[in-house]
Amino acid sequence: xxxxxxxxxxxxxxxxxxxxxxxxxxxxxxxxxxxxxxxxxxxxxxxxxxxxxxxxxxxxxxxxxxxxxxxxxxxxxxxxxxxxxxxxxxxxxxxxxxxxxxxxxxxxxxxxxxxxxxxxxxxxxxxxxxxxxxxxxxxxxxxxxxxxxxxxxxxxxxxxxxxxxxxxxxxxxxxxxxxxxxxxxxxxxxxxxxxxxxxxxxxxxxxxxxxxxxxxxxxxxxxxxxxxxxxxxxxxxxxxxxxxxxxxxxxxxxxxxxxxxxxxxxxxxxxxxxxxxxxxxxxxxxxxxxxxxxxxxxxxxxxxxxxxxxxxxxxxxxxxxxxxxxxxxxxx
Amino acid sequence: xxxxxxxxxxxxxxxxxxxxxxxxxxxxxxxxxxxxxxxxxxxxxxxxxxxxxxxxxxxxxxxxxxxxxxxxxxxxxxxxxxxxxxxxxxxxxxxxxxxxxxxxxxxxxxxxxxxxxxxxxxxxxxxxxxxxxxxxxxxxxxxxxxxxxxxxxxxxxxxxxxxxxxxxxxxxxxxxxxxxxxxxxxxxxxxxxxxxxxxxxxxxxxxxxxxxxxxxxxxxxxxxxxxxxxxxxxxxxxxxxxxxxxxxxxxxxxxxxxxxxxxxxxxxxxxxxxxxxxxxxxxxxxxxxxxxxxxxxxxxxxxxxxxxxxxxxxxxxxxxxxxxxxxxxxxxxxxxxxxxxxxxxxxxxxxxxxxx
Numbered sequence: 001x002x003x004x005x006x007x008x009x010x011x012x013x014x015x016x017x018x019x020x021x022x023x024x025x026x027x028x029x030x031x032x033x034x035x036x037x038x039x040x041x042x043x044x045x046x047x048x049x050x051x052x053x054x055x056x057x058x059x060x061x062x063x064x065x066x067x068x069x070x071x072x073x074x075x076x077x078x079x080x081x082x083x084x085x086x087x088x089x090x091x092x093x094x095x096x097x098x099x100x101x102x103x104x105x106x107x108x109x110x111x112x113x114x115x116x117x118x119x120x121x122x123x124x125x126x127x128x129x130x131x132x133x134x135x136x137x138x139x140x141x142x143x144x145x146x147x148x149x150x151x152x153x154x155x156x157x158x159x160x161x162x163x164x165x166x167x168x169x170x171x172x173x174x175x176x177x178x179x180x181x182x183x184x185x186x187x188x189x190x191x192x193x194x195x196x197x198x199x200x201x202x203x204x205x206x207x208x209x210x211x212x213x214x215x216x217x218x219x220x221x222x223x224x225x226x227x228x229x230x231x232x233x234x235x236x237x238x239x240x241x242x243x244x245x246x247x248x249x250x251x252x253x254x255x256x257x258x259x260x261x262x263x264x265x266x267x268x269x270x271x272x273x274x275x276x277x278x279x280x281x282x283x284x285x286x287x288x289x290x291x292x293x294x295x296x297x298x299x300x301x302x303x304x305x306x307x308x309x310x311x312x313x314x315x316x317x318x319x320x321x322x323x324x325x326x327x328x329x330x331x332x
Numbered sequence: 333x334x335x336x337x338x339x340x341x342x343x344x345x346x347x348x349x350x351x352x353x354x355x356x357x358x359x360x361x362x363x364x365x366x367x368x369x370x371x372x373x374x375x376x377x378x379x380x381x382x383x384x385x386x387x388x389x390x391x392x393x394x395x396x397x398x399x400x401x402x403x404x405x406x407x408x409x410x411x412x413x414x415x416x417x418x419x420x421x422x423x424x425x426x427x428x429x430x431x432x433x434x435x436x437x438x439x440x441x442x443x444x445x446x447x448x449x450x451x452x453x454x455x456x457x458x459x460x461x462x463x464x465x466x467x468x469x470x471x472x473x474x475x476x477x478x479x480x481x482x483x484x485x486x487x488x489x490x491x492x493x494x495x496x497x498x499x500x501x502x503x504x505x506x507x508x509x510x511x512x513x514x515x516x517x518x519x520x521x522x523x524x525x526x527x528x529x530x531x532x533x534x535x536x537x538x539x540x541x542x543x544x545x546x547x548x549x550x551x552x553x554x555x556x557x558x559x560x561x562x563x564x565x566x567x568x569x570x571x572x573x574x575x576x577x578x579x580x581x582x583x584x585x586x587x588x589x590x591x592x593x594x595x596x597x598x599x600x601x602x603x604x605x606x607x608x609x610x611x612x613x614x615x616x617x618x619x620x621x622x623x624x625x626x627x628x629x630x631x632x633x634x635x636x637x638x639x640x641x642x643x644x645x646x647x648x649x650x651x652x653x654x655x656x657x658x659x660x661x662x663x664x665x666x667x668x669x670x671x672x673x674x675x676x677x678x679x680x681x682x683x684x685x686x687x688x
Contacts, residue, residue, distance in 0.1 A: 091595030
């Protein structure tokens with residue numbers, strides 16, 4: 001693995017067993033996360049982005065399971081760790097911030113106990129007092145007064161709780177923080193503050209952040225690179241500037257066009273035709289072909305590879321691949 | 333008194349707690365008194381509507397009508413109903429329950445204070461057993477959801493919950509007492525060893541411990557095993573179910589997933605995080621089960637000839653000892669109300685979100 005990648009996902013497949021059959025929520029996805037970057041992972045609800053985020057920590061329980069793939073984190077394949085070893089990675093090396101800070105903290109546990117428990121789980125030799133001191137220092141850097149550590153979650157506001165969630169993810173200096181829709185339940189002003197905080201932390205701690213969101217605006221604001229998922233597959237990955245300036249995949253193009261722009265008065269907002277496919281029976285060929293404005297004959301049968309288009313800008317679209325180009329030239 | 337820990341807890345909370353909590357406790361006590369009053373009134377009239385008569389049943393067929401009339405007159409049973417009722421309520425306000433209508437006409441307070449410790453000695457270990465089995469079993473089943481252990485605990489809880497106490501008691505006696513001859517089947521203590529016991533608290537186990545009377549302690553323990561298991565297991569069924577379903581629900585909460593993502597071990601997630609949250613509704617249930625516990629004690633004491641309040645109640649119902657029955661029921665009602673209140677207060681201590 002190249003050294004500048006903190007996390008390299010290779011051919012990851014996650015399956016849900018349902019009554020109707022097996023659903024592949026993440027289907028043969030590969031993704032690289034660079035050290036020190038904020039990578040935005042966007043897509044519609046149900047495209048598999050949250051499932052992918054959880055799979056990075058092997059957090060699936062119940063009907064979901066990782067059916068295959070490699071999870072190379074910091075030089076080792078997490079898939080090779082046993083169920084007993086996995087909890088040592090969680091929290092200590094990879095932290096997670098969940099969508100809803102209102103329900104992600106234990107209502108009968110004080111904030112301080114959340115922090116000291118996490119610290120002492122991973123570093124049992126640390127004394128209660130030392131864990132407390134570390135927690136106080138940490139939350140103060142995140143703008144929470146240390147007296148508030150004695151409070152219970154219900155005594156705090158949403159934005160405050162989300163900072164607590166961040167402090168929990170950072171309590172052990174995790175190298176990677178996976179933030180799953182961290183601002184969805186916050187109001188716009190608190191959201192902006194929170195995003196600023198993320199950027200500060202990235203610089204201050206050299207933190208790598210995977211920011212999962214359905215909000216393209218959030219990605220544009222804070223992310224260095226962006227990954228776009230569609231129907232359990234990776235559609236496009238590249239630098240935020242490149243992707244936003246020149247989106248390659250027709251799905252990304254549609255997605256960007258359908259973002260309302262306050263400065264331009266274009267009349268009616270662009271609306272992408274159709275709906276994402278049912279993953280129980282995904283369409284053959286390219287998954288996007290039933291909705292694609294540039295659909296070609298070959299798209300109905302042949303699955304595009306996820307391949308570079310220009311430099312580090314990847315897309316899985318036959319428009320840029322040999323099979324597609326041939327067909328296009330046929331039609332003139 | 334079984335109520336002692338409850339009273340101590342309430343007093344502590346009352347002194348240390350917030351104004352709101354104090355207000356709440358006072359309101360609840362204020363609501364309890366009319367409830368007990370209504371209940372006592374009901375029992376008073378129901379007893380007198382029942383066929384039979386305390387004097388006639390005490391004297392048996394030998395009693396001549398003149399004698400019966402004379403004793404009835406002495407006991408005040410010939411007074412108008414409203415006068416008797418007034419006397420009963422008047423006595424109750426001063427916590428004097430009057431005298432028994434049969435036998436030596438002893439004060440009911442004396443009779444109850446002999447029997448109450450026996451009931452305590454049965455009810456306390458039974459509740460502890462029920463809670464231990466119920467909470468541990470329910471949590472374990474929840475952590476093994478849809479696996480063999482879960483199914484076995486679920487079968488256990490349904491079967492044990494649907495068994496009649498007296499039947500289970502009889503089976504226990506038959507199996508461990510009569511067939512295997514391991515354990516005694518009736519009474520609190522071996523009658524011969526019982527002579528040696530000093531009556532300090534009348535909790536025989538405590539008395540034996542205090543005086544270092546080891547043979548008595550062994551005998552008390554042996555006598556306790558079967559009734560405790562009978563009453564405790566029957567009560568545990570509902571706790572298994574309640575704990576299991578609440579732990580399962582809690583385990584699906586976001587904060588459990590979040591704690592798992594911080595590397596907290598599964599064991600800690602179940603027995604630390606989930607159980608504590610799941611206990612909140614279960615605690616309410618424990619308060620409600622006190623009444624069932626006392627009803628179960630009546631049956632258990634009857635089966636095991638346990639000289640406690642339950643058996644006393646059954647005896648005095650058949651003897652139509654009005655004052656005794658009224659008094660026992662009133663005490664039971666007060667007890668249930670007091671413990672439910674204590675449980676509700678504990679609830680507010682466990683759940684930081686509850687503010688009275």
